[in-house]
Amino acid sequence: MPQTIAFTKGHGTGNDFVIVPDPDGQLDLSDDQVAVLCDRRFGIGGDGILRVVRSSAIDEGAAAAASGAEWFMDYRNADGSKAEMCGNGTRVFVRYLIEVGWATWDDGPVAIGTRAGVKTLTRSDRGFEVDLGPFHVDDADVLVRTRGGGAPRPGIGVDVGNPHVVVALPDERELEGLDLAAQPQMHPVPPHGANIEFVVPADPLVREGVGSIRMRVFERGVGETLSCGTGVAAAAIAVRHWAGPAAPDHWVVDVPGGTLGVRMPEVDGENHVLLSGPATLVYSGEVTLA
Known part of the structure; x- marks a missing residue:
């Protein structure tokens, strides 16, 4: 019935x-x-x-x-x-x-x-x-290839309670031109799969102590989405990691569906990532x- x-x-x-x-x-x-x-x-x-x-x-x-x-x-x-x-x-x-x-x-x-x-x-x-709790960055490169996107690009793994691979792109034109109608291919494939984030830093990257990036995401089991909260956090973590020790702990991330905030304070002796929106x-x- x-x-x-x-x-x-x-x-x-x-x-x-x-x-x-x-x-x-x-x-x-x-x-x-x-x-x-x-x-x-x-x-x-x-x-x-x-x-x-x-x-x-x-x-x-x-x-x-x-x-x-x-x-x-x-x-x-x-x-x-x-x-x-x-x-x-x-x-x-x-x-x-x-x-x-x-x-x-x-x-x-x-x-x-x-x-x-x-x-x-x-x-x-x-x-x-x-x-979202503590996070972990894995520096081992994962190569990511998108349909029609030419040579694969390296990404790094970021775990924020679920797995992500973050790929840096050189400019917004390439970000906007990505074909995410098909699932990007990863090598090696993470054991449990991963959401894949493609990010472009703002110019300038940091303004008044706050970092800024744009992002698109392909979510495992879903496809491209207008936003992914843990993906936003992972993208900010990755760019902060690449930028080095002088990078800020506060970030603003623009996604097709809007804007989210990310903070990375120390909580009980560990770095946590917090997402707001x-x-x-x-x-x-x-x-x-x-």
Whole structure:
């Protein structure tokens, strides 16, 4: 018998999601059902699914529940595959929790569980800011080739809870001319795949102590998206790494869907990366699952 479920459509700088409330963990969406819901012609349309489930109601949320994070963000890519985390998704997820009354700012920051650990969000001038935690840079080159893009270019690996490969381009003309309708090829291929970011530094790179870059991204399991929160963080980390020790800890990153902020403060003796930006809820409705 067909099942009808509630949903809300939301986005963060154009990175859009189908939000599915399932507080007690009773909904088991297949990969095919996720793909249909995310299909922009035959479904609602989105870069992924955010299932809103109590941490205590999902096996992967046990550690989050033990830490006191009531809610778990079960994030699925548009093809149905599971992903560790989604930076823009965390902001949209918490915006939804606040709007429906399942969380509040009264007690301070809001913590949510993800497959990459518990993430803490606060309000910021840009909307919401999420602490993505410590990050890791892998200097070993990964060669990235895009369709019609000529010779492959080197990229470096950046892990911010999920894997990324960041490639520097010389100018905005090359950035705008990239053909990302086809998945770029990587060699060697990272063990779990990776999101791939293509970045161009601003000129000047740093103004009044803040770095600035532009970026496009191809997300694994999705394709090119208007924005990728963890990709924005990874891109800023990579450019800061290339720029050397004098590079700033504050960055502004322009993506096709808008502008996001990145900070890299020291937290408990470790460098963390924090991402800030807006979160918008567009509309709500019901849909019958195939």
